[in-house]
Amino acid sequence: MDVDPTPATPVQPFLHDLHATVAAPSQVWSGADGQVFPAGAQGVYHADVRVLSEVVVRVDGVLPEPVGGGGTGPGTSESTAVLRMIDGPGADPTAALRRRRTVRPGQVSESLELTCGTAEPVAGRVTVRLASDLTRTETVKQGLATTPLRPDVSQGLRWTDGAAVVEVSAPGAEVVADDGGATLAWDVRVVPGGRVTVGWSAHSRVPGVVEAPARPDPEWTVPQVEADDRRLAPLVARSLSDLAGLRMSAAFAPGETFLAAGAPWFFTLFGRDSIWAARMLLPLGTDLARGTLRTLAARQGTHDDPTTSQQPGKILHEVRSQELRGEGGMTLPPLYYGTVDATSLWVCLLHDAWRWGLAPDDVADLLPALEAALGWMRDHGDADGDGFLDYADTTGHGLSNQGWKDSGDSIQWRDGRLAEGPIALSEVQAYAHEAALGAATLLDAFGRPGADEWRAWAATLKHRFREKFWLHDDVGPYVAIALDRHGAPVDAVASNMGHLVGTGILDTDEERVVAHRLVAPDMSSGYGLRTLSTTSAGYWPLGYHRGSVWTHDTAIAVLGLAKAGFGAEAGELVRGLLEAAPHWDYQMPELYGGNAVGDGPGPLPYPASCHPQAWSAASSVAILTAVLGLEPTPDGGLAAHLADPSPVGAISVDGLCVGARRFLVRATPEAPVRVEPSDH
Known part of the structure; x- marks a missing residue:
């Protein structure tokens, strides 16, 4: 036939x-x-x-x-x-x-x-x-x-x-x-x-408005990595090689480098994606973060424009050379601001870059943009007045979901019904909380007013979050993926809660609950963290945001878990990513199937997955950060503590950075971590 x-x-x-x-x-x-x-x-x-x-x-x-x-x-x-x-x-x-x-x-x-x-x-x-x-x-x-x-x-x-x-x-x-x-x-x-x-x-x-960067060399160091787990070093090497090919600059910020979100479909500036990739790479240098911050600040929102979703202080979602026409009647203008999280994440990146050694003059130059971003969080981020940052597409042809899970069916109830907007995502509240506290620290450090206001704002948001976002099921408590238009917590168990850990919006006992939920068999596939629990009616291992594994999503959870002291849970997810990496020849794709280890010869490819993808590749550095417990110190040094238990055994990384200083970190499960100056 x-x-x-x-x-x-x-x-x-x-x-x-x-x-x-x-x-x-x-x-x-x-x-x-x-x-x-x-x-x-x-x-x-x-x-x-x-x-x-x-x-x-x-x-x-x-x-x-x-x-x-x-x-x-x-x-x-x-x-x-x-x-x-x-x-x-x-x-x-x-x-x-x-x-x-x-x-x-x-x-x-x-x-x-x-x-x-x-x-x-x-x-x-x-x-x-x-x-x-x-x-x-x-x-x-x-x-x-x-x-x-x-x-x-x-x-x-x-x-x-x-x-x-x-x-x-x-x-x-x-x-x-x-x-x-x-x-x-x-x-x-x-x-x-x-x-x-x-x-x-x-x-x-x-x-077009996006062109290649003038400088030929990447804005980060390439560390020498050795580990008992022989998969880690080739993962880092391949990832940094891939990231070198994604470096771009925009005509409106000449000479400033950022990472394109991914090839082939997202080969341009994306606020959220470029920020997360730069944030993960901070232990290798702050130049990329500076370029990303400056590029996005150059097109920070200045006025209300419903056609582009622009608002004062808002950080953009994406830049194209022409109007983007997609499926289902979607049309996005060349400069589109339809994102609810990029603004808070921009603030978080500036704060973290400062801690990792971004020059004070560079930070000071960006403080007006920080204050404008805070103003957007306070004055525009909460469209329905319930005290939470939320989103709703008012154009009728923009993105219906405007968090990182931006597909049309990504925010759904456990029974498979789609949530109705405006939608307040759980992780967006965590980003905003972290941004407010980080901004307060920066405002104090640079002698600018408003720090106490933002600490109080964060405290109010944390209290309100605890009252509204927690749910219980047969397993126990967990955090809802979002609140819907009626303020009801959407009850699907999803990976979004992994982004909360380490942001300060949860207390230690709450973080412990989330940590246990993330590594339960319905969420951890053995190759990483599923975006949606297998207990949900809408679960499908090849669903874009409803059961697949996203490399960066897993890495963000790993960073938070390690920061909060949950080394065992972080290690389980690290081992999952390392288990998946050889199946992709160490080029971690945008996403892949949520099938479990043993269910087939390996993780299922998501056939339309982009590769290389900036935040997927940058996730390899997030693994280094989490495993070594890397933290910059106030005096420009580097602190480290090996995850317990170590998911990679002994590890040595030469070429880590805090400002202009370079460090070599050696760690074994049997001896204290050694942090030394590096000539690398």
């Missing part, structure tokens, strides 16, 4: 079996063999446009047969294929093609190197088929059909729609263009033991 593989209606393309080569704001999505076929999400992208939709190599009209491939560093990848269409007799493959790809901001280049181990020279015709549809990223994400454009060959090979431009150069190639694209061709002859290399490159320009 013939089966038509084409869906009857457009569907979002899968990403889990594709390889990404990334150097923001450019990226290539291909198979592991390097081929970019005109299907799904494959393509060469610059900013939010797919500039090439096909890059397929053939030799004598036949596809090379891949034998290996993968990433070789930030913005580079390599694949090897055998060429049995031109090799000599015998079972051994005796002709090979090595394809090396390099991605730099606005540029993609490839070298195609042919070698042979034959008795006589081999010859063949190498072709590269290129096509371009100059399609917006969200069009690709929705799985909508696109049409290749005819190239312009009047002055070289190029495609343009009047705004985006991609120009291709291919030294020595014959170029043949047609309505669907262009073919580059080289006739080659390779002698035994020799090599012949041909290549091409593409330069792209796309108008």
